[in-house]
Amino acid sequence: MARLADCSRDTSSRMNGRVSRQQGQMRPPSSASSSSSSLMSTSSYDSTKPRAQSALSGRTPIRRPMTPLSSKLQPGLTTPLRPASSLRKRPSTPTLNSYKGKINVSVRPRPLLSVSHGNNNNPWFIENGNNTIAHDDAGEFQYDNVFDPLVNNRQVYDQVVKPVVEKAMDGFNGTIFAYGMTGSGKTYSMQGSEFEDGLIQLAVNQIFDTVRSDPSSRYTISCSFLEIYNERIFDLLNPESANALKNFNFGSIGTSAKDELKIRDDPIFGTKVIGLHEEIVTTPDDLIHLIHRGDQIRKTGGTDYNSRSSRSHAIVSIKIKKLTNSQEVFATLSLCDLAGSEKATTQIERRKEGSFINKSLLALGTVISKLSQNQGSLHIPYRDSKLTRLLQPSLSGESVVSILCTIHLSQITVGETLNTLRFASRAKNIAIAAARNGGNVQDSFRLESLAKELVETKRQLMELQLSSTKISDTDDEQLQRLRAENRILSEQVEHFRRMSDLGRADRVNLSNEIVSLLGELRETDSNRDEVIQKIESFNKHQQLDLEEMKSYISHLEHMMKTGEKFQVDSQTNAISKKQKTYEELFIGSEELSLKSLVKDQEEEIIELKEMLKEKDSIIKALRTAKRARDSVLNMGSNNTSDLENEYEDYTSAKDNLQYGKAIKTVTERIQLRSIENEI
Numbered sequence: 013m014a015r016l017a018d019c020s021r022d023t024s025s026r027m028n029g030r031v032s033r034q035q036g037q038m039r040p041p042s043s044a045s046s047s048s049s050s051l052m053s054t055s056s057y058d059s060t061k062p063r064a065q066s067a068l069s070g071r072t073p074i075r076r077p078m079t080p081l082s083s084k085l086q087p088g089l090t091t092p093l094r095p096a097s098s099l100r101k102r103p104s105t106p107t108l109n110s111y112k113g114k115i116n117v118s119v120r121p122r123p124l125l126s127v128s129h130g131n132n133n134n135p136w137f138i139e140n141g142n143n144t145i146a147h148d149d150a151g152e153f154q155y156d157n158v159f160d161p162l163v164n165n166r167q168v169y170d171q172v173v174k175p176v177v178e179k180a181m182d183g184f185n186g187t188i189f190a191y192g193m194t195g196s197g198k199t200y201s202m203q204g205s206e207f208e209d210g211l212i213q214l215a216v217n218q219i220f221d222t223v224r225s226d227p228s229s230r231y232t233i234s235c236s237f238l239e240i241y242n243e244r245i246f247d248l249l250n251p252e253s254a255n256a257l258k259n260f261n262f263g264s265i266g267t268s269a270k271d272e273l274k275i276r277d278d279p280i281f282g283t284k285v286i287g288l289h290e291e292i293v294t295t296p297d298d299l300i301h302l303i304h305r306g307d308q309i310r311k312t313g314g315t316d317y318n319s320r321s322s323r324s325h326a327i328v329s330i331k332i333k334k335l336t337n338s339q340e341v342f343a344t345l346s347l348c349d350l351a352g353s354e355k356a357t358t359q360i361e362r363r364k365e366g367s368f369i370n371k372s373l374l375a376l377g378t379v380i381s382k383l384s385q386n387q388g389s390l391h392i393p394y395r396d397s398k399l400t401r402l403l404q405p406s407l408s409g410e411s412v413v414s415i416l417c418t419i420h421l422s423q424i425t426v427g428e429t430l431n432t433l434r435f436a437s438r439a440k441n442i443a444i445a446a447a448r449n450g451g452n453v454q455d456s457f458r459l460e461s462l463a464k465e466l467v468e469t470k471r472q473l474m475e476l477q478l479s480s481t482k483i484s485d486t487d488d489e490q491l492q493r494l495r496a497e498n499r500i501l502s503e504q505v506e507h508f509r510r511m512s513d514l515g516r517a518d519r520v521n522l523s524n525e526i527v528s529l530l531g532e533l534r535e536t537d538s539n540r541d542e543v544i545q546k547i548e549s550f551n552k553h554q555q556l557d558l559e560e561m562k563s564y565i566s567h568l569e570h571m572m573k574t575g576e577k578f579q580v581d582s583q584t585n586a587i588s589k590k591q592k593t594y595e596e597l598f599i600g601s602e603e604l605s606l607k608s609l610v611k612d613q614e615e616e617i618i619e620l621k622e623m624l625k626e627k628d629s630i631i632k633a634l635r636t637a638k639r640a641r642d643s644v645l646n647m648g649s650n651n652t653s654d655l656e657n658e659y660e661d662y663t664s665a666k667d668n669l670q671y672g673k674a675i676k677t678v679t680e681r682i683q684l685r686s687i688e689n690e691i
């Protein structure tokens with residue numbers, strides 16, 4: 013256990029992000045650190061830059077026996093101890109397609125500095141072997157990793173980032189974020205310095221090392237880079253957004269609102285920033301260049317603890333897609349450098365920035381706190397800030413998460429450091445249940461096309477339902493009309509048939525009676541043969557008329573049958589239309605043929621009506637003829653010439669299809685004659 017020398021506010025030692033350390037004052041690597049050396053990547057992009065020679069004099073940490081944990085814990089500050097572990101060490105239940113575990117939490121104290129403004133009784137103690145940090149009054153805190161202040165970025169990387177990158181290369185989303193008060197070393201850790209690579213650079217190296225060592229797979233790597241500044245999202249890779257950010261100041265908040273990017277829910281990635289620029293890269297240099305470009309734009313300013321402080325949360329997202337044979341996996345690795353919390357400052361702009369930063373960090377703390385309570389029913393206020401909204405998919409367990417908490421170990425920052433440690437303690441209770449993204453490409457394609465088909469079928473079904481309602485309305489109207497007309501038609505046919513039967517019987521009677529009448533005619537009558545001939549001819553015409561009537565009847569019957577069949581067909585069509593696709597129904601010829609059939613039927617019905625009218629007049633004429641015959645028979649004293657004359661009138665009238673009129677005339681004449689006889 014090491015008692016740590018007091019560290020102090022340092023702005024003088026910062027020059028362009030450089031920091032020096034006195035060599036030889038670092039303690040031997042901790043167990044965490046030493047174990048990590050065996051895991052170190054053989055990356056060809058590893059930094060081999062020498063550590064800086066320090067102009068600062070460090071203080072050798074004082075070692076003292078560890079105070080028993082129980083006596084150190086204070087109510088509200090306790091952190092249940094658990095075996096030190098990292099993603100590698102901690103028990104988890106990874107299967108091929110899922111990963112279960114807890115968020116990996118590491119603590120990195122900023123190195124001690126030579127200029128001390130406090131006293132030597134530094135209250136902090138670190139025991140690297142046990143991954144424990146203790147405070148004289150606050151007690152002990154244990155995490156997956158508690159680093160020695162003098163570890164380098166590579167050692168931190170191996171414990172904090174490397175396992176997450178390995179998982180990301182295998183299809184699991186990964187998130188790493190640096191959290192801590194301003195000036196505690198977040199940016200130093202993530203971006204590195206002139207003398208050593210940061211975690212981002214090392215992650216990039218590992219990604220491309222993996223790509224190179226796996227020629228049998230095809231990788232696609234792309235990157236986006238955003239920052240959340242004063243609760244607005246800016247695209248650090250998009251020049252327009254970057255310009256907007258440059259011009260962004262508190263006086264123009266309203267006018268620049270259009271430049272900020274919006275967050276939307278996304279079925280694949282949980283959340284998505286709409287319109288965020290994303291570039292595909294093929295080399296590590298390309299990727300680093302891209303990140304460097306964005307970093308130039310990132311908002312920085314001076315705080316009381318950091319002359320070049322990050323005033324925004326910055327998130328680099330690296331998308332990795334890997335295709336091996338027909339298997340595709342994809343993942344997003346998010347590397348977040350959060351803005352540091354700080355106490356009130358004298359500068360107005362810094363104060364306003366600080367309030368936004370503190371607010372979003374508070375929201376992050378609340379979310380972490382609620383998640384750590386492990387109660388599924390609890391409402392998690394992800395929407396309280398842009399930061400928590402963006403980190404929602406990661407924090408809600410869908411991503412392998414590793415948090416690096418950076419701390420100051422000076423006496424004047426004890427409150428802030430304890431806050432960070434409490435945050436870290438809560439975070440390590442959060443469970444992860446991440447799933448691998450991807451699967452068989454053919455399956456993916458098949459699923460994709462099935463999903464498309466489903467959408468298309470649903471659309472067709474909706475249109476079909478709408479149009480079938482319209483069609484059935486039209487059909488219904490036409491069917492109703494056709495049914496009514498058919499009913500009238502069949503009644504007329506039935507009536508016509510009865511009349512025809514009646515007419516046939518009358519005709520038989522009539523011819524019999526005419527024959528007997530003719531028998532009574534005197535054989536000597538010179539025109540007897542002629543009369544017989546004419547009567548026979550009349551009979552023949554009658555026969556023809558009857559034949560014609562029969563044929564009309566069968567024609568009418570046929571039309572009725574066609575009409576009935578059409579009704580049935582229409583109903584069947586209406587049902588089957590509902591089962592047919594939209595195209596078959598509307599683009600095909602079905603509808604056209606249906607319409608033309610209806611039109612034909614309408615024309616035929618008009619014709620039939622005309623024909624029926626004619627037939628009615630024929631029947632009427634036949635009736636009148638019967639009546640005329642009856643009158644003739646009753647008269648008994650008809651002479652042949654009168655009969656002949658009347659017969660001629662009748663036939664000529666019939667030829668002109670004016671039977672009714674002709675018979676009327678005959679009847680009138682016969683009636684007139686009977687009156688004359690009576691007189």
Ligand SMILES: Nc1ncnc2c1ncn2[C@@H]1O[C@H](COP(=O)(O)OP(=O)(O)OP(=O)(O)O)[C@@H](O)[C@H]1O
Pocket residue numbers: 025026027029030031032121122123161192193194195196197198199200201205315318320321322323350351352353418
């Ligand atoms: N582990 C470290 N080794 C050497 N120097 C460090 C280390 N950590 C931090 N520093 C130095 O401390 C100063 C502040 O660090 P840094 O900018 O990384 O803090 P920060 O947490 O990102 O602050 P802010 O939230 O304000 O951006 C820098 O000059 C940095 O070089």
